Amino acid sequence: MTVARRDIVKSDITHTFAVAIVTLLVGVPPAAAETPKIGDPPEASNMRLVGFNDLQGRSAYQPTIHHQGDRWIAYIGHHGGTDAVPKPINPLSGQPEFNGTSIVDVTDPTHPLYLRHLPGQEGNYEAGGAQMTRVCDGKDLPKGDPSAVYLLRTFGGMAHEIWNVADPANPKLIIRLEGLKDTHKSWWECDTGIAFLVSGVPTWRVRRMTEVYDLSDPAKPIKIREFGLPGQEPGSTGSVPTELHGMISIGPAGNRVYFGYGTNKGGILQIVDRDKLINGPKGPTPDNLRYPVIGQMEMSPLNGAHTTFPLGKLTIPNFSKDKFASQRDIVMIVDESLVNECQAGEARQMVWFVDATVETRPMVVASYSVQEENENFCERGGRFGAHSSNESMAPIFYRKLAFVTWFNAGVRAIDVRDPYHPKEVGYFIPSITAATDKRCIKANGQDVCKVAIQSNNVETDDRGYIYVVDRANTGLHILEVTGSARAIAGPH
Amino acid sequence: MKPATGLKICGVAALLLVVLSSLRLADPAPVEQAHAIWIETKWPFLMDQWGEGKSFQCKAAECGSELNLHIRAKVGFCSTATGIADDDELERLSDFDFMNGRAIALSRGHEIDVAGMKGRIRAYETVNSVHSPTYAVSVAFNNNSDALVATVVFNGGSPAAMEPVIIQFLNGRTIQRWVSLTLGL
Numbered sequence: 001m002t003v004a005r006r007d008i009v010k011s012d013i014t015h016t017f018a019v020a021i022v023t024l025l026v027g028v029p030p031a032a033a034e035t036p037k038i039g040d041p042p043e044a045s046n047m048r049l050v051g052f053n054d055l056q057g058r059s060a061y062q063p064t065i066h067h068q069g070d071r072w073i074a075y076i077g078h079h080g081g082t083d084a085v086p087k088p089i090n091p092l093s094g095q096p097e098f099n100g101t102s103i104v105d106v107t108d109p110t111h112p113l114y115l116r117h118l119p120g121q122e123g124n125y126e127a128g129g130a131q132m133t134r135v136c137d138g139k140d141l142p143k144g145d146p147s148a149v150y151l152l153r154t155f156g157g158m159a160h161e162i163w164n165v166a167d168p169a170n171p172k173l174i175i176r177l178e179g180l181k182d183t184h185k186s187w188w189e190c191d192t193g194i195a196f197l198v199s200g201v202p203t204w205r206v207r208r209m210t211e212v213y214d215l216s217d218p219a220k221p222i223k224i225r226e227f228g229l230p231g232q233e234p235g236s237t238g239s240v241p242t243e244l245h246g247m248i249s250i251g252p253a254g255n256r257v258y259f260g261y262g263t264n265k266g267g268i269l270q271i272v273d274r275d276k277l278i279n280g281p282k283g284p285t286p287d288n289l290r291y292p293v294i295g296q297m298e299m300s301p302l303n304g305a306h307t308t309f310p311l312g313k314l315t316i317p318n319f320s321k322d323k324f325a326s327q328r329d330i331v332m333i334v335d336e337s338l339v340n341e342c343q344a345g346e347a348r349q350m351v352w353f354v355d356a357t358v359e360t361r362p363m364v365v366a367s368y369s370v371q372e373e374n375e376n377f378c379e380r381g382g383r384f385g386a387h388s389s390n391e392s393m394a395p396i397f398y399r400k401l402a403f404v405t406w407f408n409a410g411v412r413a414i415d416v417r418d419p420y421h422p423k424e425v426g427y428f429i430p431s432i433t434a435a436t437d438k439r440c441i442k443a444n445g446q447d448v449c450k451v452a453i454q455s456n457n458v459e460t461d462d463r464g465y466i467y468v469v470d471r472a473n474t475g476l477h478i479l480e481v482t483g484s485a486r487a488i489a490g491p492h
Numbered sequence: 493m494k495p496a497t498g499l500k501i502c503g504v505a506a507l508l509l510v511v512l513s514s515l516r517l518a519d520p521a522p523v524e525q526a527h528a529i530w531i532e533t534k535w536p537f538l539m540d541q542w543g544e545g546k547s548f549q550c551k552a553a554e555c556g557s558e559l560n561l562h563i564r565a566k567v568g569f570c571s572t573a574t575g576i577a578d579d580d581e582l583e584r585l586s587d588f589d590f591m592n593g594r595a596i597a598l599s600r601g602h603e604i605d606v607a608g609m610k611g612r613i614r615a616y617e618t619v620n621s622v623h624s625p626t627y628a629v630s631v632a633f634n635n636n637s638d639a640l641v642a643t644v645v646f647n648g649g650s651p652a653a654m655e656p657v658i659i660q661f662l663n664g665r666t667i668q669r670w671v672s673l674t675l676g677l
Contacts, residue, residue: 343567
């Protein structure tokens with residue numbers, strides 16, 4: 001475990017001076033001097049490292065942090081292995097295992113305890129592993145076993161699985177929903193059991209669409225319907241609309257599900273009436289697919305919609321004296337960058353704030369992006385751009401601070417209290433380790449590779465800890481906010 | 493076997509080969525590939541998420557029908573694991589907006605190989621209220637997660653007859669140099 005004792009903030013002046021000296025002496029361009037090295041300290045502002053676990057050197061996607069009795073357990077989904085190490089060794093069993101789910105006790109965040117690795121599907125990178133995790137207590141689900149804790153995870157692209165993780169060190173498989181051509185970032189309502197699964201039903205024209213399930217009794221899943229954009233359904237022809245990435249439901253009380261389509265291109269935010277989606281006509285016809293849709297916003301085709309995180313109604317400071325519409329209904333959209341080192345084929349992927357007060361006419365009102373200028377993120381190696389935000393709606397951060405992973409720029413803390421003027425208030429870029437995998441681009445037909453942090457997904461818990469996981473095998477970093485960022489969050 | 497008998501068998505086999513070859517050539521009549529001259533033209537489409545690519549035209553005199561080919565890269569849009577495995581994946585990648593109207597597939601697609609890259613091709617008839625029916629061919633092939641997608645639109649001739657000349661052009665130096673430059677190969 002590595003613990004940072006203090007924040008380390010880079011000095012621009014020192015940095016610029018050092019780069020100039022290096023350039024003068026050895027002719028190394030400034031960009032090359034930015035490539036991280038093992039032993040470099042983390043870069044941070046208003047965020048501090050609390051604890052670390054290497055996650056057995058596995059590439060990580062979604063962390064879900066669950067308060068389980070008197071313990072806090074992190075369930076972390078993994079991508080498949082790499083060409084170099086397709087089946088990493090699990091030190092607990094001594095056996096090589098395909099990447100799956102890491103189960104880590106984070107009750108003491110300074111000493112995360114790795115409990116169990118649950119293998120996933122064979123295959124490297126996106127072709128294998130078990131990227132997604134959601135967790136519900138049986139006592140919260142309408143027909144769940146009160147003694148059970150249920151992990152819903154993907155099994156590569158071929159299936160969704162439900163495990164009983166009441167004893168997180170000894171999970172028991174309950175059921176597998178298989179026969180799919182892909183899976184991804186699903187959502188599960190613990191109070192109703194309704195699950196919105198990102199699936200690839202073979203008859204559909206896209207790899208990813210929605211299957212709505214009633215998982216109120218996880219042992220007896222009931223499929224409610226299939227859903228997607230008109231033109232994706234079986235039998236349709238012509239252009240195939242942008243495929244689904246994920247969704248977030250605010251449950252029966254809010255009666256909305258926010259769907260995000262697209263990754264780094266052709267993004268669409270879709271605001272859907274949850275009740276009509278679940279109880280409306282179900283056959284996958286264009287009319288039935290349109291029926292529950294309240295509003296739909298097509299983004300610039302240069303950006304996608306990885307995460308569509310509803311922030312709810314916020315009073316806009318500048319509108320506070322207005323007698324009409326001083327509160328606005330805001331959705332934060334996070335794009336996903338796919339391309340290394342800002343190369344061709346992709347525009348900058350970032351964060352967009354959408355005013356959806358009039359749900360039929362949502363509109364982007366602000367954006368946030370990490371400043372590349374003077375920091376040379378485009379040359380540091382790997383991807384630079386947005387990927388994913390925390391999705392916890394726990395009061396400690398919700399509607400105040402949002403955390404967004406930015407690959408080689410680590411995780412960024414954004415003050416969203418005024419979503420018309422979002423402001424960065426902190427960041428943390430973890431140090432690379434010997435486990436951090438390289439990322440390459442082609443130059444003159446040759447692979448040019450660099451080793452860089454690739455902060456992939458982030459989640460927060462009710463206590464105020466921030467969990468950042470790395471796509472380039474570096475592991476899990478547990479953080480907390482400090483300084484002015486902590487003041488925004490309020491008392492922990 | 494007597495030498496004379498062997499010669500007779502060889503002669504019949506050679507005759508059969510010629511007849512079969514001519515039958516294959518007759519249906520459909522292929523374009524004389526050696527005469528195909530492709531001229532680069534201006535990219536005719538509005539900017540979208542994939543940006544601009546390259547456009548080329550082969551006149552009817554050289555290709556039997558005027559062929560308009562548009563090709564561009566879709567970086568990171570293809571599955572490294574499965575490539576362009578079936579028509580669903582081809583259609584997910586295809587630029588239907590470049591075709592002159594609603595596209596109706598003429599048959600199932602089939603596998604192709606372009607400069608060592610695996611891919612798939614499928615032919616369509618396109619209909620709209622302005623133009624008489626035209627044809628379009630969608631071709632996609634991939635290098636790891638990067639896809640190259642070509643759309644070829646033409647008014648006459650048979651898509652099957654046009655396929656060899658299209659594939660030959662995609663395999664040629666002009667396109668392969670552009671692919672190398674675009675994907676940094």
